[in-house]
């Protein structure tokens with residue numbers, strides 16, 4: 260495949276003061292791909308995701324965004340191309356729902372930094388898409404956990420990056436919204452120029468929504484490939500817990516033993 264990857268990791272090493280979380284990662288994320296990143300608690304999934312987003316340095320190796328070293332790009336250029344849905348939303352400013360959805364437009368604003376009618380339209384449309392139409396003037400502190408999570412998706416939709424980095428996106432979402440929101444992003448990615456990498460603790464969800472997989476093992480080595488990596492044997496070893504794979508019309512279901 261000759262197309263330049265949206266994001267490429269070459270011999271990437273991510274460490275904490277205590278240990279190596281990820282060693283020698285080779286990853287090419289291309290348009291149309293939906294990557295699932297699976298591993299145990301504490302394996303280093305969020306730290307790796309933040310490194311791929313350029314929010315923390317790698318200890319070795321390189322990261323290329325559209326073929327250009329990520330570190331050479333301005334934060335604004337990076338934010339036009341990469342969007343992060345964090346595991347937890349930490350709200351430094353107690354703004355309204357509409358103001359928070361509009362944060363996604365910041366990397367795209369003109370030199371004066373003012374939002375246009377079009378930006379506000381996009382934010383309103385994103386809120387409606389996540390079921391928060393009519394919530395625009397609510398304070399974010401008054402939202403339920405699932406409503407706050409849906410607002411995080413709305414901010415990401417208004418940002419409309421090429422690469423969506425999603426940290427446990429199903430957190431706080433009921434079953435309906437898990438499928439509505441992942442379905443919505445999947446549709447965006449099907450349109451061609453975008454991709455996602457999502458951290459998940461649910462191999463059933465990963466098998467249903469992802470077409471590429473990274474298994475991050477506790478010793479820092481990784482396996483990358485298609486969904487054929489999602490075998491009962493591989494996942495039982497990954498989690499240190501027996502898992503059974505059952506076939507269903509909706510794809511494989513993984514059930515703990």
Ligand SMILES: Nc1ncnc2c1ncn2[C@@H]1O[C@H](COP(=O)(O)OP(=O)(O)OP(=O)(O)O)[C@@H](O)[C@H]1O
Pocket residue numbers: 275276277280298299300301302303304305306307
């Ligand atoms: N600054 C730090 N100093 C020491 N250890 C750290 C530091 N930051 C993270 N860690 C450790 O690195 C490991 C990886 O953390 P990370 O949050 O990336 O794991 P994770 O795979 O996302 O876990 P979870 O599934 O529990 O969310 C954890 O053991 C964590 O305690």
